Amino acid sequence: MDEKKHADKRVKNEVLVLGTIHGGHLTDNVYTTDYLKKLIKSINPDYILTEIPPNRFKTAYDGFKRDDSISEPRTMRFPEYVAVVFPLSKTMDFEIIPTAGWTKTMADERGEKLRAIQKDTSRTTDWTAYISANKRTDSLYKASGRVNDPYFIHTNAYDSIQDIGLQKYNELFNEELGLGGWENINIAHYWNIEKALEKHRYQGKRILITYGAGHKGWFLRELRKRDDIELLEMHPFLDAIQ
Structure with a gap:
């Protein structure tokens, strides 16, 4: 049985930040949606924190459950969710958490x-x-x-x-x-990310944060300030799918 599933209230969560390339996943010949599927399966997260606004998530998720596709306009912009995360949620045991601070x-x-x-x-x-x-x-x-x-x-x-x-x-x-603004929108994103981290603090779970790769450095600088999580490197999981 997977040891990470055995949560102890004082066991740190493992956190990874996955940098995506949005529409580039549909055109790149390596970093494809199929590659992302393999990578997320390798990571095997308990929670996936997504670049989806909380006020758009229910519409997106309800539509996916009903039609097996995404029709919510904002979520549709992200192949990593349309073609990867939502479909994987049918066969994997993780919770999708919307954390984007974006508004129209x-x-x-x-x-x-x-x-x-x-x-x-x-x-x-x-x-x-x-x-x-x-x-x-x-x-x-x-x-x-x-x-x-x-x-x-x-x-x-x-x-x-x-x-x-x-x-x-x-x-x-x-x-x-x-x-x-750049700093301001990252603060808004990270405020939602921190809410999720606080809610699930010391559960001994694995948390995957998926955002456009440009946000990754900003998030990592903030995440490194926390002493209640273990930040994992992505490279071992990339190696695992080669």
């Missing part, structure tokens, strides 16, 4: 503000710095020769490369974008 209002307002900044001639310097940092991230990522390589995505080097663009974006626009 926030996203719409962020888009409007970014478009206004781009058009504002007095902000040309800021916008140029933002684009330049993104290009630097993209060039370093491509130069690694490991684009969409799941091994590379789950490294500190990957997080450092992503941070070049994301931290400049955060520095220039976070406060201005309000709830849609």
Whole structure:
């Protein structure tokens, strides 16, 4: 019998952060939805914390139970849930927990503000710095020769490369974008993640956090501050499915 299923109230939960590439899972020739299925089976989580907003989850889950497919618009954007997590929930014993801090209002307002900044001639310097940092991230990522390589995505080097663009974006626009700013949206996501971690504290369970890979570094920095969990590396589970 799987020892991780034997929960003791003082046994730390094991936590992993899985960086996804959203639509890229449908086009990449390695980091595919089938690869994700094998990986999640290898991890064998008790809980999967997802980039699905809590207020969208019931509609998505009810639709899946009814039609065996996902029709909720926000959830449909994520192949990792449509083609992987929800189907696996039929044969595996894990609970899906929605933790995204995203709202449509926030996203719409962020888009409007970014478009206004781009058009504002007095902000040309800021916008140029933002684009330049993104290009630097993209060039370093491509130069690694490991684009969409799941091994590379789950490294500190990957997080450092992503941070070049994301931290400049955060520095220039976070406060201005309000709830849609980079730091702010990660705080909103992580608030929901922490609620789940607190609810299941010391259950001796395995918790998998699945978000776009750009969020991974931010989450790991916060998770490392906790002394009630054991953070697991992804590489042994990647090795297991080779």
